[in-house]
Amino acid sequence: MSEAPILEVENVTKTFGGLVAVNDVSLKIPRRMIFAVIGPNGAGKTTFFNLITGIYKPDKGRILFDGEEITGKDPAWIAARGMARTFQNIRLFGSMTAVENVMVARHVHTKTSYADALLHTPRYHREEKKALERSMELLEYMQLSHRAHELAKNLPYGEQRRLEIARALALEPKLLLLDEPAAGMNPQETEDLQKRIVGIRDDLGVTILLIEHDMQLVMSISERIAVLDYGKKILEGTPEEVQNDPRVIEAYLGRGAAEGASS
Amino acid sequence: MLEILIQLLPSVLLEGLILGFVYAMIALGYTMVYGVLELINFAHSEIFMAGAVAGAETFILLKGVIANPFLLLALALLIGGTVAAVVAILVERLAYRPLRKRGTTNRLVPLITAIGVSFFLQDLVRLIEGLWHNAFYRRYPSFAVFEATYNLPNWIGVITIALTVWVGFWVLAYFGDWLLRRFKNRAPAKGRTLSLVAAGLTLVFLFLYRHVVFADLGMTIQMKSILVIVVSLAMLYGLNWLVHKTKLGIAIRAVAQDAQTASLMGIDPDVIVSRTFLIGGFLGGVAGVLFGLLYTLVHPYVGFIPGIKAFTAAVLGGIGNITGAAVGGLVLGMLEMLGGTYLTFLTNGAMGTEYKDILAFMILIFILLFRPQGIIGQQLGEKV
Amino acid sequence: MKKVLELKNVHTYYGQIHALKGINLEVYEGEIVTLIGANGAGKTTTLRTISGMIHPKEGEVLFEGAAVHHLPAHLIVKRGIGHVPEGRRIFPRLTVEENLEIGAFLENDRHKVEERKAEVFDLFPRLAERRKQLGGTLSGGEQQMLAIGRALMQDPRILLMDEPSMGLAPVLVDLIFETIAELNNRGKTILLVEQNALKALQVAHRGYVLQTGEITLSGPAKELAENEEVKRAYLGG
Amino acid sequence: KIATVSPLSGEQAALGEMIKLGAQLAVEEAQPEFEKLGFKLELAPQDDQANPDVGVAVARRLVTDPEIVAIVGHLNTGVAIPSSEVYKDYQLAMVSPANTGPAVTDRCYLNVNRLVGRDDVQGPAGAEFAVKELGAKRIFIVHDKTTYGQGVAEQFKKKAEELGAQVVGFVGTEEKANFQALILQMKAKKPDFVYFGGIYHQAGVLLKQMRERGIKATFMGPDGLDSSKFVEIAGEAAKGAYYTTVAGPIEKYPKAKAMAEKFEKKFGKKPESFAIYAYDSANVVIKALKDFVAYAKRAPTRAELSMLIRQTTLEGVTGYVAFDYKGDRKKADYFVVHLKEAKYPGEVVKVISFPAPATKCEAIK
Amino acid sequence: MKKLRENPLLLSAVIAIVALVASFWLLNNPRSTLPFLLTLGALLAALLQPIPKWLKVLIGGAILLLVIPAAGFKNSFLFELGIQTGIYAAMALGLNVVVGLAGLLDLGYAAFFAVGAYTWAIFGSPQANEFMPWKIFPLPGEYFYLFMLIAVVVAAITGVVIGSPALRLKGDYLAIVTLGLGEVVRVLANNLDQPINFTNGPQGITPIQRPPIDWFIALLEKFGLQLSRAEAYPLFFYLLVLVIIGIVTLVNIRLDRSRFGRAWIAIREDETAARAMGIPLFPTKLLAFATGASFSGAMGALFAAKQLYVSPESFTLIQSIMILVMVILGGMGSIPGAILGAATVTILNVDLLKSASDYLNDLRNAGFTLDLGFFKYNFANLPNQLEPAKYERMVFGLIMILMMIYRPEGIIPERRHVLEMKEES
Numbered sequence A: 001m002s003e004a005p006i007l008e009v010e011n012v013t014k015t016f017g018g019l020v021a022v023n024d025v026s027l028k029i030p031r032r033m034i035f036a037v038i039g040p041n042g043a044g045k046t047t048f049f050n051l052i053t054g055i056y057k058p059d060k061g062r063i064l065f066d067g068e069e070i071t072g073k074d075p076a077w078i079a080a081r082g083m084a085r086t087f088q089n090i091r092l093f094g095s096m097t098a099v100e101n102v103m104v105a106r107h108v109h110t111k112t113s114y115a116d117a118l119l120h121t122p123r124y125h126r127e128e129k130k131a132l133e134r135s136m137e138l139l140e141y142m143q144l145s146h147r148a149h150e151l152a153k154n155l156p157y158g159e160q161r162r163l164e165i166a167r168a169l170a171l172e173p174k175l176l177l178l179d180e181p182a183a184g185m186n187p188q189e190t191e192d193l194q195k196r197i198v199g200i201r202d203d204l205g206v207t208i209l210l211i212e213h214d215m216q217l218v219m220s221i222s223e224r225i226a227v228l229d230y231g232k233k234i235l236e237g238t239p240e241e242v243q244n245d246p247r248v249i250e251a252y253l254g255r256g257a258a259e260g261a262s263s
Numbered sequence B: 001m002l003e004i005l006i007q008l009l010p011s012v013l014l015e016g017l018i019l020g021f022v023y024a025m026i027a028l029g030y031t032m033v034y035g036v037l038e039l040i041n042f043a044h045s046e047i048f049m050a051g052a053v054a055g056a057e058t059f060i061l062l063k064g065v066i067a068n069p070f071l072l073l074a075l076a077l078l079i080g081g082t083v084a085a086v087v088a089i090l091v092e093r094l095a096y097r098p099l100r101k102r103g104t105t106n107r108l109v110p111l112i113t114a115i116g117v118s119f120f121l122q123d124l125v126r127l128i129e130g131l132w133h134n135a136f137y138r139r140y141p142s143f144a145v146f147e148a149t150y151n152l153p154n155w156i157g158v159i160t161i162a163l164t165v166w167v168g169f170w171v172l173a174y175f176g177d178w179l180l181r182r183f184k185n186r187a188p189a190k191g192r193t194l195s196l197v198a199a200g201l202t203l204v205f206l207f208l209y210r211h212v213v214f215a216d217l218g219m220t221i222q223m224k225s226i227l228v229i230v231v232s233l234a235m236l237y238g239l240n241w242l243v244h245k246t247k248l249g250i251a252i253r254a255v256a257q258d259a260q261t262a263s264l265m266g267i268d269p270d271v272i273v274s275r276t277f278l279i280g281g282f283l284g285g286v287a288g289v290l291f292g293l294l295y296t297l298v299h300p301y302v303g304f305i306p307g308i309k310a311f312t313a314a315v316l317g318g319i320g321n322i323t324g325a326a327v328g329g330l331v332l333g334m335l336e337m338l339g340g341t342y343l344t345f346l347t348n349g350a351m352g353t354e355y356k357d358i359l360a361f362m363i364l365i366f367i368l369l370f371r372p373q374g375i376i377g378q379q380l381g382e383k384v
Numbered sequence C: 001m002k003k004v005l006e007l008k009n010v011h012t013y014y015g016q017i018h019a020l021k022g023i024n025l026e027v028y029e030g031e032i033v034t035l036i037g038a039n040g041a042g043k044t045t046t047l048r049t050i051s052g053m054i055h056p057k058e059g060e061v062l063f064e065g066a067a068v069h070h071l072p073a074h075l076i077v078k079r080g081i082g083h084v085p086e087g088r089r090i091f092p093r094l095t096v097e098e099n100l101e102i103g104a105f106l107e108n109d110r111h112k113v114e115e116r117k118a119e120v121f122d123l124f125p126r127l128a129e130r131r132k133q134l135g136g137t138l139s140g141g142e143q144q145m146l147a148i149g150r151a152l153m154q155d156p157r158i159l160l161m162d163e164p165s166m167g168l169a170p171v172l173v174d175l176i177f178e179t180i181a182e183l184n185n186r187g188k189t190i191l192l193v194e195q196n197a198l199k200a201l202q203v204a205h206r207g208y209v210l211q212t213g214e215i216t217l218s219g220p221a222k223e224l225a226e227n228e229e230v231k232r233a234y235l236g237g
Numbered sequence D: 001k002i003a004t005v006s007p008l009s010g011e012q013a014a015l016g017e018m019i020k021l022g023a024q025l026a027v028e029e030a031q032p033e034f035e036k037l038g039f040k041l042e043l044a045p046q047d048d049q050a051n052p053d054v055g056v057a058v059a060r061r062l063v064t065d066p067e068i069v070a071i072v073g074h075l076n077t078g079v080a081i082p083s084s085e086v087y088k089d090y091q092l093a094m095v096s097p098a099n100t101g102p103a104v105t106d107r108c109y110l111n112v113n114r115l116v117g118r119d120d121v122q123g124p125a126g127a128e129f130a131v132k133e134l135g136a137k138r139i140f141i142v143h144d145k146t147t148y149g150q151g152v153a154e155q156f157k158k159k160a161e162e163l164g165a166q167v168v169g170f171v172g173t174e175e176k177a178n179f180q181a182l183i184l185q186m187k188a189k190k191p192d193f194v195y196f197g198g199i200y201h202q203a204g205v206l207l208k209q210m211r212e213r214g215i216k217a218t219f220m221g222p223d224g225l226d227s228s229k230f231v232e233i234a235g236e237a238a239k240g241a242y243y244t245t246v247a248g249p250i251e252k253y254p255k256a257k258a259m260a261e262k263f264e265k266k267f268g269k270k271p272e273s274f275a276i277y278a279y280d281s282a283n284v285v286i287k288a289l290k291d292f293v294a295y296a297k298r299a300p301t302r303a304e305l306s307m308l309i310r311q312t313t314l315e316g317v318t319g320y321v322a323f324d325y326k327g328d329r330k331k332a333d334y335f336v337v338h339l340k341e342a343k344y345p346g347e348v349v350k351v352i353s354f355p356a357p358a359t360k361c362e363a364i365k
Numbered sequence E: 001m002k003k004l005r006e007n008p009l010l011l012s013a014v015i016a017i018v019a020l021v022a023s024f025w026l027l028n029n030p031r032s033t034l035p036f037l038l039t040l041g042a043l044l045a046a047l048l049q050p051i052p053k054w055l056k057v058l059i060g061g062a063i064l065l066l067v068i069p070a071a072g073f074k075n076s077f078l079f080e081l082g083i084q085t086g087i088y089a090a091m092a093l094g095l096n097v098v099v100g101l102a103g104l105l106d107l108g109y110a111a112f113f114a115v116g117a118y119t120w121a122i123f124g125s126p127q128a129n130e131f132m133p134w135k136i137f138p139l140p141g142e143y144f145y146l147f148m149l150i151a152v153v154v155a156a157i158t159g160v161v162i163g164s165p166a167l168r169l170k171g172d173y174l175a176i177v178t179l180g181l182g183e184v185v186r187v188l189a190n191n192l193d194q195p196i197n198f199t200n201g202p203q204g205i206t207p208i209q210r211p212p213i214d215w216f217i218a219l220l221e222k223f224g225l226q227l228s229r230a231e232a233y234p235l236f237f238y239l240l241v242l243v244i245i246g247i248v249t250l251v252n253i254r255l256d257r258s259r260f261g262r263a264w265i266a267i268r269e270d271e272t273a274a275r276a277m278g279i280p281l282f283p284t285k286l287l288a289f290a291t292g293a294s295f296s297g298a299m300g301a302l303f304a305a306k307q308l309y310v311s312p313e314s315f316t317l318i319q320s321i322m323i324l325v326m327v328i329l330g331g332m333g334s335i336p337g338a339i340l341g342a343a344t345v346t347i348l349n350v351d352l353l354k355s356a357s358d359y360l361n362d363l364r365n366a367g368f369t370l371d372l373g374f375f376k377y378n379f380a381n382l383p384n385q386l387e388p389a390k391y392e393r394m395v396f397g398l399i400m401i402l403m404m405i406y407r408p409e410g411i412i413p414e415r416r417h418v419l420e421m422k423e424e425s
Ligand SMILES: Nc1ncnc2c1ncn2[C@@H]1O[C@H](COP(=O)(O)OP(=O)(O)OP(=O)(O)O)[C@@H](O)[C@H]1O
Pocket: A016, A019, A021, A039, A040, A041, A042, A043, A044, A045, A046, A047, A048, A088, B381, B382, B383, B384, C136, C137, C138, C139, C140, C141, C167
């Protein structure tokens, strides 16, 4: 693997008041990998995502994305470079239709100027059509095309989660960050989701970084796992290594779950 | 010129303080309701006005009956407060509650309702006053006790000047240090060093201008201004205690943060909201009566301008925060008075008192740019 | 055994959406009853209907024999129903201690409030450590403890719990289920909604399976756990 | 129908209402006479909300109502100017009881007349008295930032400076309650004379606060102060204040006294500020109408009435009324009133007669 | 009613007939309010109900271009109403972009109106001579059109200047800061008469040039209409406003359906998510702000020319609030809603409430006695304090409250249009 990693995080720290939410974390994520971050509640996983996507600015450390420094840059700028995410609590644009939600994410890939939009130039029509088609394709891909013209807030929970993924994919990301995509899903639905995540990586060549508490999902699809605890990275390794590490079992898995996941 | 400015300073700050307390009193009502409903209760200025008018009526009606002005004032405060509270509760019942029951999420809808309520109340009060007296301007009677003027000892003025100058130098020193850091890469100076520098400069200054500073500064204060300060401090402390230390206070905050879950705790949100309006309305009414006493003239449209100012003060301090409302009021009052008095001198008459609001708003914007949550407001970092 | 709670043919709507289509359900004193079902089946809606956060269009909810479905939430709660809502719903700008005190809003006896607070701190020592911290800054697991503690402060006759394990780390999931069993041992009646059906059925006495607003199966928890259909749909391959 | 247009709602309603009531009285007095002539005279009161948009809209409504023959109004110059552009197009006569801004008549419209003095007359009249008779040396001028107040204040300033007094401050303020910022400035400038260009409800409060804070300078203002409310608001502080006015104290005119009594009986309050002007304004219109009707036995067209009003003279309650070529009052008497006691009305200490200044009218479009 | 909805043919027929009847009634009674309202109602129904497009165009065109002008010659108040409605509608549309689409609460919107108005007022009157070296002012009326464009630009720049600090704030903080800045503009207009006289302060600026309309009168003559200048101007401004409304609506629709419109709505719904989807927050908000401002600026210039006079009194906080009321009353984010909101408020304020109080006044003058058997009331006894004209504001406030209680989503709520996928052929 001579290719440079898609994401390099170097000694990143973030504090809230007195609380050190992310403490000196470094991480390298190779291209086209499914990489998971796990850890107890409040370990700083979501905060870590927020740092990478630019929603928070790190107090210390550096973040490189695709070889380019993105530390402290605006989230929109980072997103335009090809990093997309979903949220732990679903954040769709409720009063827009599903397809419009996806089209919003086509913003940076649509090359119409203000004047184009006002004058309805041929370029406007061309670009608008392209955006619509691409969005519909993505809905199709996430099996949501029947919902295209429904308001996002009216979709059932599971479909909202999938719509969030479709929207993220519309950014044509190189790296996709998923924050607890299986939360609130039953085992059956989780399994579907699992297949789709692998599919996204295989079909689109997108690198995936994943936060999840569902060990079944994490252990079966991720190739590497990092464990956070109290903001610190305590371990990184393959699922087997992680699963059998006593610190992880003690702080996170608990004995019962460790057995459950391996069964 | 400078000498006049220095000599005026203590009086300007004192007047600013009084004005600030007036704004603070009104701002408390805004913040109170905002804290619960996250609603800019535009109608609060009319609730305030209702209190002011009711207070005037009380004064006028009872002037012949009750001789003791303090008793009369207490009654006026009580009646003004009560009338305002009743108006506030009615407004909540009739205009806001139906909106809440409908579960409208758009936050502008209650805002428009509030504006409608404002229009309505203005003309309603005018109608009542018009039918009653055939005129709608009401004047607060004057009482010698309230208008008695006291001279403040000179040393207070001297200390005020010294403190102000010290703060001024401190800011300058801080800014200078910032420049040094920025352009010369110097290490930041310690706060204590800055303070010492500022204090030293202040001493030099006092020495240079001692003939000015120790001349008669002529600070005077009227009884009614003292009353305003006392009452608003009492209101501030009372409200802080109520909201942070009592069960009702916790319930109010709980309803503010999540009414639905609050009802799962056995709290009736309607009752809590009503009580909040009651308290906010009462405070508004009391503020109205004091306003009238201080500035003499009240009428149905008297609430609008102080209302806007007080609302600005509430935002400046950090809306929803009780101490913030008070601090915002004081800051705004002082700024207004400083701008109103000094602009004329500083620009040699080109820009006068009429620019005081511009100055106040500019500073408001400036402060908000650095502290978007207001002076005291907490940064409620949205958890993503 | 006394019947604490009974739902008779309950229909609930969200606007046009018919979320509950005639639910019949009962809970006896001292039981843990679990409600399982896919996303959007109507589990949360059932609990919300019981505690009066939403009112049924048809049917009735009986609590200790008396109809309560027409009452507003705060009056239902007053009768002794505690609800740990979906998503915890901690008051973010109240401290841990204030969150607990607001739970005991209806209790005017200071002594009892202090007693119960001590009990909760006993059950979750972690909360005692954080008593002055703002609820909104707690981690997910701590918030869940607080939500349960808050409901216990009401000293309800019956506790409704909505997905108490959602979004929790595996260790905490274990802890929560242990706590539920422990509460039940102390005599609390519990109606539990869970996505983690396996665990729920392990701890419960009886269970109901909910599918798109209708109850399709019910019975002792052990039997349900053995049921092939349930296994396939809810327990994972 | 004669229409009054003035703000009946909002903050300036008190002033606007006086216009309406004054005109109403005049119309009701004249009704029987018109009935005898076989015509019906009515008043159509309108609210312009002191807002130019609403004013223009009302104007449009009125011009298209064929029954409306003349307008008595408006209160605010800012509303009057755009509205009169509309009246002009329809040659509908407007007689203003309140607009003192020079621009109202300086446009030389044939249909626009006014009864009140112009800012550029009243201000100088006041200044002359202040400097020459009262010996004002250091003058502090405050105005209310309205067309009226600022206009008068500016003219006052010009004249006072001409006469050799020193204007130590010239400040505008929209403030209505707290004048401390101004008072502190006065403290610094130590004026011996304060002139306020504006209306009584501000002036009264300002004066009261000035006296409370120990400013002893003589206080003077234009006819905006001519109201019992001024004394009521300022209380004891009103003692010693001066104001200039076009309308002498009502007691001086037997006619005015009768009118005031009738007014009070009818409306339960004293006629104040613009009420008597409105009364006279309406009477000018009525007289013109009556003359025409009596002569021609038919209702006049608007153009006819406009022409006639310009020619009409009247011995009104505000003195002799006659219009010059622009529609200004030919010669207005200005009274200087001194409030020796804190009681309204005060005592006339001087009468100054001042013709309206001549402006060159461009070729009338 | 429901049946009617389902039968487009019947519906079309009913609307067409109502429109026809209303039009004739109005033409015969141009001064009464009822036929006017009915005509407007027909117009509204035609535009909103599902009837064939050609019929919409026909009814709409006929009413707007034929019936109202024709009635307007008999009652030029209708033109005034139309012009004011149009001016406010355009502004409401502009504010709709800011508040409705982008969700930015702007309480200082009248500031841009002022900027536009003063832009033309200063140069289209002798005012500019006060501070410019060349004494060439007023500029001739032809320049008006140029200045409308300049007003657009100046207002947009003002929008950027005001927006740059303000838009870094959120929610209510933004509201109060825009409120403050709006006041700042008004206070400046009121005070910039010294030391250099830019605005003539509270005295206002007059007279302002109007665009010359000789060509228009000549044009009308070709159609056999002989009009004096005084009669032609209202018609001219009325038509001009119609054209501008058309343009503004088109711009609004086009923006709404572009990536910019979507970005605005996304920001309104969830700023964090929008940023994570690559939408730069600040520039996008600023764009909305400047767009809204430019609409207002254009209307300001028009207002100055129509009014012939501008003064700071026209640009108060109440004005800003009223425009906001129009947007929300109509339905936030909805284009027809904004127009309808503007029409409702304007017509209520300058016509309906006035007609009602005129009517009551007539009853009083006529000494009308209301006799309900148990209740007798002679209107002549109506106390003076109950002068109907005085309580228009109160009624207006009441209507606002009731509207919000019974239809909080506005008269025409926002409905996201369905994007149609063009079939590949
Ligand atoms: N905006 C904020 N302000 C203050 N504290 C915060 C903020 N965001 C996160 N925290 C704190 O930082 C810590 C880490 O939070 P984070 O959301 O990253 O945890 P997590 O690992 O994602 O947990 P979970 O698995 O429960 O989602 C927590 O203690 C949380 O309370």
